[in-house]
Amino acid sequence: MTGLLLILLLQRITVRRALRPLEKAREQIAQLQQGQRSQLDDQVPVELEPLVAQINHLLAHTEDSLKRSRNALGNLGHALKTPLAVLLSLASSEQLDAHPQLRKILKTQLEQVQQRLNRELNRARLSGDALPGALFDCDAELPGLLATLNMIHGQHLDLSYRAPAGLQLPWDREDLLELLGNLLDNACKWADAEVRLGVSETAEGFELSVEDDGPGIPEDSRDQVFSRGTRLDEQTDGHGLGLGIVRDIVDTWGGVLRLQGSDWGGLRVLIKLPKRT
Numbered sequence: 001m002t003g004l005l006l007i008l009l010l011q012r013i014t015v016r017r018a019l020r021p022l023e024k025a026r027e028q029i030a031q032l033q034q035g036q037r038s039q040l041d042d043q044v045p046v047e048l049e050p051l052v053a054q055i056n057h058l059l060a061h062t063e064d065s066l067k068r069s070r071n072a073l074g075n076l077g078h079a080l081k082t083p084l085a086v087l088l089s090l091a092s093s094e095q096l097d098a099h100p101q102l103r104k105i106l107k108t109q110l111e112q113v114q115q116r117l118n119r120e121l122n123r124a125r126l127s128g129d130a131l132p133g134a135l136f137d138c139d140a141e142l143p144g145l146l147a148t149l150n151m152i153h154g155q156h157l158d159l160s161y162r163a164p165a166g167l168q169l170p171w172d173r174e175d176l177l178e179l180l181g182n183l184l185d186n187a188c189k190w191a192d193a194e195v196r197l198g199v200s201e202t203a204e205g206f207e208l209s210v211e212d213d214g215p216g217i218p219e220d221s222r223d224q225v226f227s228r229g230t231r232l233d234e235q236t237d238g239h240g241l242g243l244g245i246v247r248d249i250v251d252t253w254g255g256v257l258r259l260q261g262s263d264w265g266g267l268r269v270l271i272k273l274p275k276r277t
Contacts, residue, residue, distance in 0.1 A: 190214035213264035
């Protein structure tokens with residue numbers, strides 16, 4: 001009986017040792033999903049080498065295809081935006097002064113095409129994000145982003161952020177810069193003196209918030225800002241397409257976006273994003 005138990009114990013130890021490389025591979029695949037690595041280690045037992053090599057080849061091929069797709073989308077966007085800008089300029093020219101109704105129709109339709117182009121290119125680029133990119137390092141990225149916005153909007157604005165030291169967000173750097181850039185730019189256009197960004201990790205995922213001390217938006221008017229091109233104040237280029245782009249990104253990531261009142265009396269945009277699994 002003792003001998004049988006000893007044999008079973010030895011078999012258990014042998015099986016666990018034999019499966020250890022598989023467990024290590026499983027952990028590395030989880031790290032791939034979280035954006036902590038881009039390839040699997042190739043230092044594996046001979047039996048696993050073909051599998052790991054094939055996975056790494058697939059990852060490299062997918063990443064290369066993704067880069068080509070993004071470049072193609074960017075080229076398409078530039079190719080279409082330039083003639084659209086020319087047409088919009090022509091629609092505002094003196095030659096149409098005698099045809100105000102025609103000018104209005106042309107400008108309205110061209111602006112709708114331009115806005116739809118921006119949204120659809122953005123959505124297509126995001127939906128093509130098959131592989132996780134490098135993690136977004138808050139400590140490395142946010143100071144520079146706020147400094148750039150201060151240069152654009154003026155040093156009279158106090159831009160600040162709160163984020164746990166060392167926090168990294170598991171989404172592509174460029175996508176997060178676009179999302180946060182739109183939110184902060186929008187807040188800067190409406191703020192009187194202060195804009196604050198908050199980033200935190202929760203049990204369910206991550207929360208991002210941007211608030212300002214501007215005039216805010218009445219609660220019964222907040223849904224209007226998501227309408228394509230709608231602005232509550234036509235004299236200020238804000239609260240319109242930028243928030244629409246942000247909502248598209250958040251929807252793609254399976255998150256939730258809410259507009260709330262800020263403690264300062266302005267607008268607070270709250271985004272809740274689930275953990276990437």
